[in-house]
Amino acid sequence: xxxxxxxxxxxxxxxxxxxxxxxxxxxxxxxxxxxxxxxxxxxxxxxxxxxxxxxxxxxxxxxxxxxxxxxxxxxxxxxxxxxxxxxxxxxxxxxxxxxxxxxxxxxxxxxxxxxxxxxxxxxxxxxxxxxxxxxxxxxxxxxxxxxxxxxxxxxxxxxxxxxxxxxxxxxxxxxxxxxxxxxxxxxxxxxxxxxxxxxxxxxxxxxxxxxxxxxxxxxxxxxxxxxxxxxxxxxxxxxxxxxxxxxxxxxxxxxxxxxxxxxxxxxxxxxxxxxxxxxxxxxxxxxxxxxxxxxxxxxxxxxxxxxxxxxxxxxxxxxxxxxxxxxxxxxxxxxxxxxxxxx
Amino acid sequence: xxxxxxxxxxxxxxxxxxxxxxxxxxxxxxxxxxxxxxxxxxxxxxxxxxxxxxxxxxxxxxxxxxxxxxxxxxxxxxxxxxxxxxxxxxxxxxxxxxxxxxxxxxxxxxxxxxxxxxxxxxxxxxxxxxxxxxxxxxxxxxxxxxxxxxxxxxxxxxxxxxxxxxxxxxxxxxxxxxxxxxxxxxxxxxxxxxxxxxxxxxxxxxxxxxxxxxxxxxxxxxxxxxxxxxxxxxxxxxxxxxxxxxxxxxxxxxxxxxxxxxxxxxxxxxxxxxxxxxxxxxxxxxxxxxxxxxxxxxxxxxxxxxxxxxxxxxxxxxxxxxxxxxxxxxxxxxxxxxxxxxxxxxxxxxxxxxxxxxxxxxxxxxxxxxxxxxxxxxxxxxxxxxxxxxxxxxxxxxxxxxxxxxxxxxxxxxxxxxxxxxxxxxxxxxxxxxxxxxxxxxxxxxxxxxxxxxxxxxxxxxxxxxxxxxxxxxxxxxxxxxxxxxxxxxxxxxxxxxxxxxxxxxxxxxxxxxxxxxxxxxxxxxxxxxxxxxxxxxxxxxxxxxxxxxxxxxxxxxxxxx
Ligand SMILES: Nc1ncnc2c1ncn2[C@@H]1O[C@H](COP(=O)(O)OP(=O)(O)OP(=O)(O)O)[C@@H](O)[C@H]1O
Ligand SMILES: [Mg+2]
Numbered sequence: 001x002x003x004x005x006x007x008x009x010x011x012x013x014x015x016x017x018x019x020x021x022x023x024x025x026x027x028x029x030x031x032x033x034x035x036x037x038x039x040x041x042x043x044x045x046x047x048x049x050x051x052x053x054x055x056x057x058x059x060x061x062x063x064x065x066x067x068x069x070x071x072x073x074x075x076x077x078x079x080x081x082x083x084x085x086x087x088x089x090x091x092x093x094x095x096x097x098x099x100x101x102x103x104x105x106x107x108x109x110x111x112x113x114x115x116x117x118x119x120x121x122x123x124x125x126x127x128x129x130x131x132x133x134x135x136x137x138x139x140x141x142x143x144x145x146x147x148x149x150x151x152x153x154x155x156x157x158x159x160x161x162x163x164x165x166x167x168x169x170x171x172x173x174x175x176x177x178x179x180x181x182x183x184x185x186x187x188x189x190x191x192x193x194x195x196x197x198x199x200x201x202x203x204x205x206x207x208x209x210x211x212x213x214x215x216x217x218x219x220x221x222x223x224x225x226x227x228x229x230x231x232x233x234x235x236x237x238x239x240x241x242x243x244x245x246x247x248x249x250x251x252x253x254x255x256x257x258x259x260x261x262x263x264x265x266x267x268x269x270x271x272x273x274x275x276x277x278x279x280x281x282x283x284x285x286x287x288x289x290x291x292x293x294x295x296x297x298x299x300x301x302x303x304x305x306x307x308x309x310x311x312x313x314x315x316x317x318x319x320x321x322x323x324x325x326x327x328x329x330x331x332x333x334x335x336x337x338x339x340x341x342x343x
Numbered sequence: 344x345x346x347x348x349x350x351x352x353x354x355x356x357x358x359x360x361x362x363x364x365x366x367x368x369x370x371x372x373x374x375x376x377x378x379x380x381x382x383x384x385x386x387x388x389x390x391x392x393x394x395x396x397x398x399x400x401x402x403x404x405x406x407x408x409x410x411x412x413x414x415x416x417x418x419x420x421x422x423x424x425x426x427x428x429x430x431x432x433x434x435x436x437x438x439x440x441x442x443x444x445x446x447x448x449x450x451x452x453x454x455x456x457x458x459x460x461x462x463x464x465x466x467x468x469x470x471x472x473x474x475x476x477x478x479x480x481x482x483x484x485x486x487x488x489x490x491x492x493x494x495x496x497x498x499x500x501x502x503x504x505x506x507x508x509x510x511x512x513x514x515x516x517x518x519x520x521x522x523x524x525x526x527x528x529x530x531x532x533x534x535x536x537x538x539x540x541x542x543x544x545x546x547x548x549x550x551x552x553x554x555x556x557x558x559x560x561x562x563x564x565x566x567x568x569x570x571x572x573x574x575x576x577x578x579x580x581x582x583x584x585x586x587x588x589x590x591x592x593x594x595x596x597x598x599x600x601x602x603x604x605x606x607x608x609x610x611x612x613x614x615x616x617x618x619x620x621x622x623x624x625x626x627x628x629x630x631x632x633x634x635x636x637x638x639x640x641x642x643x644x645x646x647x648x649x650x651x652x653x654x655x656x657x658x659x660x661x662x663x664x665x666x667x668x669x670x671x672x673x674x675x676x677x678x679x680x681x682x683x684x685x686x687x688x689x690x691x692x693x694x695x696x697x698x699x700x701x702x703x704x705x706x707x708x709x710x711x712x713x714x715x716x717x718x719x720x721x722x723x724x725x726x727x728x729x730x731x732x733x734x735x736x737x738x739x740x741x742x743x744x745x746x747x748x749x750x751x752x753x754x755x756x757x758x759x760x761x762x763x764x765x766x767x768x769x770x771x772x773x774x775x776x777x778x779x780x781x782x783x784x785x786x787x788x789x790x791x792x793x794x795x796x797x798x799x800x801x802x803x804x805x806x807x808x809x810x811x812x813x814x815x816x817x818x819x820x821x822x823x824x825x826x827x828x829x830x831x832x833x834x835x836x837x838x839x840x841x842x843x844x845x846x847x848x849x850x851x852x853x854x855x856x857x858x859x860x861x862x863x864x865x866x867x868x869x870x871x872x873x874x875x876x877x878x879x880x881x882x883x884x885x886x887x888x889x890x891x892x893x894x895x896x897x898x899x900x901x902x903x904x905x
Contacts, residue, residue, distance in 0.1 A: 071804040072806075074805075080801070084801075088820035088821055097806050097816070098807055102807055145806065
């Protein structure tokens with residue numbers, strides 16, 4: 001099923017939790033909503049699920065307007081951060097719940113429950129109660145429960161954030177495989193960029209209720225469109241264009257001049273060769289050795305009245321016998337420099 | 344999103360929900376609000392109306408004649424003299440007792456705690472009853488020592504009232520002192536503060552809300568209590584007994600209602616202040632708080648053990664003497680043991696006890712539904728009716744029982760009112776108890792509803808569960824232990840309460856607590872004592888049963904005594 005949201009707005013009192021968000025999701029795609037705490041990811045997901053009513057906007061599934069359909073009739077599966085398995089029911093009963101609501105026959109229910117539980121590798125746990133399972137197992141049951149009624153869309157609100165690192169990675173794989181095999185349109189909320197980059201087909205980065213950028217993980221990482229996305233995903237040097245770093249104009253300049261540039265630290269190489277035309281020379285300010293990675297803080301000379309600018313360079317390996325205070329020439333491939341803001 | 348895109352999308356639609364379930368929710372909310380209006384607000388309006396009714400039309404003359412009279416000023420003085428002194432004494436004594444239970448290493452804590460709570464199982468005049476048996480003119484002390492002093496009057500009321508509100512104040516302090524941030528105490532010790540200084544700078548400030556709450560609770564309980572002053576007051580009248588005397592003694596409803604209104608005022612004020620501060624305080628205990636570790640201290644523990652033993656002896660003496668008296672042949676003349684008072688060869692026989700039990704069960708049943716639904720609605724429905732309904736639910740906390748009972752006479756003893764059909768029946772008494780104790784029952788239910796995550800409801804909704812199905816399959820099965828607690832609460836209070844029901848009983852619908860009062864009034868102390876013991880027995884049996892059921896299903900942490 002394809003899912004489309006149009007111009008969704010939602011405020012709580014004076015807080016604008018979701019600010020005019022639109023997004024179209026193709027069938028079978030996994031989209032991540034990524035952003036810092038409080039940026040409105042959960043609120044947007046709840047609006048999509050029908051648990052929260054938007055102030056305005058529309059939600060369409062296969063071009064059919066769902067905006068006024070209550071949550072229970074939307075046929076969306078939802079997994080919550082806190083598992084929220086019904087504590088009074090066995091694992092099997094939890095998975096069967098949505099099917100009972102849909103008045104499936106007893107035989108069909110029991111078969112479907114077995115299938116779903118074996119899908120998440122918990123077939124031998126069906127008679128236990130939720131509190132007898134580990135966090136990771138509970139979240140897998142929650143997944144099976146959400147998927148059992150064959151939902152048209154799967155919604156996951158930080159499904160992995162309550163789990164410890166190892167389980168999280170396992171489950172990450174599992175969710176992704178499941179999602180691919182079932183080819184189910186999925187939205188996952190997360191504030192973990194690694195999770196988003198490894199799992200998503202598309203990422204929507206949000207800030208203060210607004211969409212900052214939507215694109216594939218590659219796009220988001222390599223071609224950020226503004227300083228916020230650049231800094232939120234990985235590390236990026238944000239420098240004024242006037243400082244004189246070479247760049248090859250990306251995107252459409254619309255005749256405007258580049259104002260702010262972004263360069264990943266790994267794309268700044270340091271060299272002792274004499275500076276050729278257009279190359280900058282800076283002074284090594286600080287050196288941090290992080291195992292097999294060395295990070296240099298370089299200050300660039302004042303230019304065009306922009307004040308002193310520091311950039312960070314990261315170099316693989318740890319045996320760089322560099323001294324603080326040495327001048328170095330920055331080797332930068334113009335193709336790796338992004339224009340983040342036009343002025 | 345640019346303007347072009349927005350035009351392309353074509354619309355920014357305003358959502359108007361037309362979900363049938365929203366209508367159902369509003370309907371349910373109204374259904375819960377309706378009885379609150381009928382059984383709380385409507386009687387109150389009747390009282391208000393009646394207080395302005397004079398032989399020559401509507402007017403203030405009732406107020407003038409009451410408020411201007413010397414007798415009335417004396418009553419107000421008496422009421423406040425009793426209430427303020429009692430409140431001060433109780434808060435002081437209960438705080439120290441709670442401190443010794445929660446913050447020292449005295450032995451037998453559980454026993455001490457249990458003894459303190461015993462009076463909650465007895466009719467609310469058992470304190471005066473016991474005190475008379477001990478210190479009355481025919482009491483144990485006068486009889487054995489050959490002295491002739493009398494406890495009737497001011498000090499009798501004060502002492503019995505202290506004993507009456509002690510458990511309530513203790514429960515509040517105990518809950519507050521049980522929660523403590525050990526880090527504060529550790530840093531205080533590290534800074535070199537002695538125990539006294541730590542107490543002043545850490546303990547007292549962190550319990551100031553409990554101090555306030557228990558002060559207001561004690562104040563309202565004492566100023567509205569009428570059982571104890573009735574039994575032990577002698578010629579010393581207070582406002583609460585005066586309402587009774589005017590209405591039952593002289594059938595003077597007008598004066599009764601005026602005094603009722605006067606009584607309503609300070610109570611409503613106290614409750615309003617208490618709720619206001621309670622709402623603004625929230626939990627000051629941070630999430631990182633570490634539980635309290637009591638430091639060893641021999642002398643402190645010895646002193647507090649003696650204190651606790653003394654308090655418990657007082658409480659046990661008062662309750663114990665009632666139990667003992669019920670088994671004597673004829674107190675105080677023939678002290679040999681006998682079971683003859685349990686034959687209940689008094690008017691109505693044992694019927695009032697059965698009536699009480701019926702009323703208790705009905706109140707428990709009605710209470711569960713009324714309070715459970717109200718809590719569910721205000722916590723989960725998210726409709727515009729939430730706050731008005733919440734307010735309506737806690738209004739009864741501000742209404743003295745006598746005022747509510749009097750309101751019922753005025754409102755429902757009238758053939759043109761549909762409720763008249765059950766007037767004089769046990770059912771109306773049960774309803775009266777439910778709505779008299781509605782605020783507390785409601786808070787018990789809504790507090791535990793708050794602790795149960797609302798994502799269960801939401802999970803059910805996203806899985807396709809209707810509202811009814813969610814309640815039946817998810818909410819109720821999770822909530823039932825709390826509802827058992829609510830049932831126990833309403834049953835217990837119905838068994839022991841006097842003040843609201845006193846105006847509603849008829850000879851055929853008399854309840855046991857009222858029997859105690861009437862028998863005591865007639866001087867039939869042995870039978871009165873026997874009735875008290877039976878009430879205690881029933882309450883304790885019910886409590887044990889509920890405890891067993893809850894423990895059997897693994898819910899040990901649901902507290903039943905409030
Ligand atoms: N029910 C509510 N009432 C009032 N404000 C709310 C409510 N729910 C969310 N908000 C506010 O809306 C904003 C967005 O909240 P939301 O929970 O959607 O953020 P989030 O991106 O999911 O954050 P997190 O990563 O912390 O979960 C926040 O400022 C939050 O305080
Ligand atoms: Mg969130």
